[in-house]
Amino acid sequence: MKENKCCCSKKQKKLKVVNIGLQTFAESLRAQGVTVAQVNWRPPRKLDSEMKNILDDLL
Amino acid sequence: MNIKEKIEQANQKAVSEIIDADPVWVDILPAGEVIDGLEPNMILHSGPPIEYKDMVPLHKRGMVSGALFEGLAKTEAEAVAKLESGEIKVSSALDHNTVGAGTGIITSHISMIVVENRKTGVRAATFPAEGPFQGGLCGWGLYTEEIAANLRYMTNELFPVMRELIHKRGGLPIKPILAEGMQMGDENHTRQTAADYIFNTLILPDLFKMDLDKKTLMKVMDYIVQTPRFFHCYGQGASMSALLSAKGTPYSTMTVAFGGNGVEFGIKVAGMGDEWFTAPAMMMKGRYTSSQFSEKDQLPWIGDSCVVECAGLGGIAAAASPIVCSLRGLKLKDAIALTREMEQICISKNHNYPIPNLDFDFLPCGVDIRKVVKTGISPEIHGGMFNHEGGLIGAGSARINLQCFEKALKAFAQKYRD
Numbered sequence: 001m002k003e004n005k006c007c008c009s010k011k012q013k014k015l016k017v018v019n020i021g022l023q024t025f026a027e028s029l030r031a032q033g034v035t036v037a038q039v040n041w042r043p044p045r046k047l048d049s050e051m052k053n054i055l056d057d058l059l
Numbered sequence: 060m061n062i063k064e065k066i067e068q069a070n071q072k073a074v075s076e077i078i079d080a081d082p083v084w085v086d087i088l089p090a091g092e093v094i095d096g097l098e099p100n101m102i103l104h105s106g107p108p109i110e111y112k113d114m115v116p117l118h119k120r121g122m123v124s125g126a127l128f129e130g131l132a133k134t135e136a137e138a139v140a141k142l143e144s145g146e147i148k149v150s151s152a153l154d155h156n157t158v159g160a161g162t163g164i165i166t167s168h169i170s171m172i173v174v175e176n177r178k179t180g181v182r183a184a185t186f187p188a189e190g191p192f193q194g195g196l197c198g199w200g201l202y203t204e205e206i207a208a209n210l211r212y213m214t215n216e217l218f219p220v221m222r223e224l225i226h227k228r229g230g231l232p233i234k235p236i237l238a239e240g241m242q243m244g245d246e247n248h249t250r251q252t253a254a255d256y257i258f259n260t261l262i263l264p265d266l267f268k269m270d271l272d273k274k275t276l277m278k279v280m281d282y283i284v285q286t287p288r289f290f291h292c293y294g295q296g297a298s299m300s301a302l303l304s305a306k307g308t309p310y311s312t313m314t315v316a317f318g319g320n321g322v323e324f325g326i327k328v329a330g331m332g333d334e335w336f337t338a339p340a341m342m343m344k345g346r347y348t349s350s351q352f353s354e355k356d357q358l359p360w361i362g363d364s365c366v367v368e369c370a371g372l373g374g375i376a377a378a379a380s381p382i383v384c385s386l387r388g389l390k391l392k393d394a395i396a397l398t399r400e401m402e403q404i405c406i407s408k409n410h411n412y413p414i415p416n417l418d419f420d421f422l423p424c425g426v427d428i429r430k431v432v433k434t435g436i437s438p439e440i441h442g443g444m445f446n447h448e449g450g451l452i453g454a455g456s457a458r459i460n461l462q463c464f465e466k467a468l469k470a471f472a473q474k475y476r477d
Contacts, residue, residue, distance in 0.1 A: 045435035054472040058066060059429040
């Protein structure tokens with residue numbers, strides 16, 4: 001049988017993660033000793049057309 | 060100049076009224092002498108305007124308490140009848156030059172701390188904590204013979220001494236105390252521990268220099284030193300005097316008032332005069348004082364002390380006070396993230412407040428309704444939790460109902476859009 005070379009193998013490079021958005025994903029990885037860079041991001045807010053037009057005009 | 064440029068210019072002007080304000084404690088006066096438009100038969104309350112019949116029980120009780128204290132009625136039944144008929148008028152504190160912390164019960168003979176913004180001459184009045192009764196009548200709407208006697212004692216014995224003290228001193232600048240306190244772990248809403256100490260250090264030497272008998276001196280000192288969060292009313296007065304200076308700036312989308320009445324929460328916007336924009340009052344998240352309490356015991360947001368957030372303190376300044384944030388289970392990094400998040404909805408940064416936990420970056424300042432609506436990020440406001448019967452049952456935070464900002468922006472567009 002071939003040796004199983006999964007990405008988590010200790011022979012592989014140490015895992016480093018950039019997590020975008022939901023912070024709990026970063027926290028759960030950190031709790032397992034993984035180095036995580038957190039990028040605060042959230043999807044753009046969905047607005048109705050009236051509010052979108054107002055913001056386009058005023059901001 | 061197009062409308063976007065006009066708004067940007069107006070917002071810079073409005074936010075500079077907060078940043079460049081010079082709030083100074085100048086006096087203690089009866090509410091009837093310092094609050095514009097407060098009539099002898101009028102009782103003020105926290106939050107946006109509401110009729111007596113629609114008030115939550117805590118506010119109704121406060122109104123009756125205020126009527127009894129002021130001598131507008133001899134019995135509770137008479138007070139209720141006069142409040143229902145309109146013989147006793149009710150009015151929102153934030154529609155005057157004052158702040159209704161908690162229930163915000165203010166009548167003509169309540170003694171108020173007067174803070175003057177020396178840059179503009181605008182004065183705001185806030186009621187001080189009631190010594191051993193803490194919230195007492197004004198903040199918690201409670202009324203007993205002991206509370207009434209304490210209020211009379213404060214007015215007749217304590218405050219004449221403090222009035223003479225502050226007059227001799229020529230005023231006490233508030234901003235340096237806020238700034239230093241926020242470098243020492245305060246956010247100046249839920250916590251003003253450091254500010255209390257700084258205030259005491261500045262005021263007590265002047266008190267001891269006065270020609271007072273020892274008994275009087277000790278009583279005044281005990282009141283100042285032993286009253287929890289004594290400085291809170293000064294932070295509110297400083298905030299309100301700055302916000303009132305910004306109110307009425309044409310084309311500005313900056314908020315100038317936040318407050319709740321237990322039914323609705325409301326905001327005001329600099330470019331929209333005294334118009335309120337309201338939505339259902341929010342529930343708070345935080346820590347209760349006892350495991351017997353839960354959300355069902357909690358009254359939706361009541362109180363105007365969140366004017367401090369409107370002026371860039373409190374929840375906006377979460378990074379300054381991880382101690383407050385830890386009360387509800389947050390870590391230092393969460394407190395920093397909260398303030399960083401607030402940057403996204405604010406107009407500027409306040410160079411008066413460099414914060415160690417932000418590597419001495421400045422606190423954000425001046426909430427812009429456009430940015431709140433665009434991002435969906437609502438201002439974080441700190442505060443105490445009231446239960447339905449009165450009294451504090453916890454402390455925590457809330458995010459202002461976004462509908463307030465959406466309504467405000469639609470009205471703003473209707474008024475100003477070409």
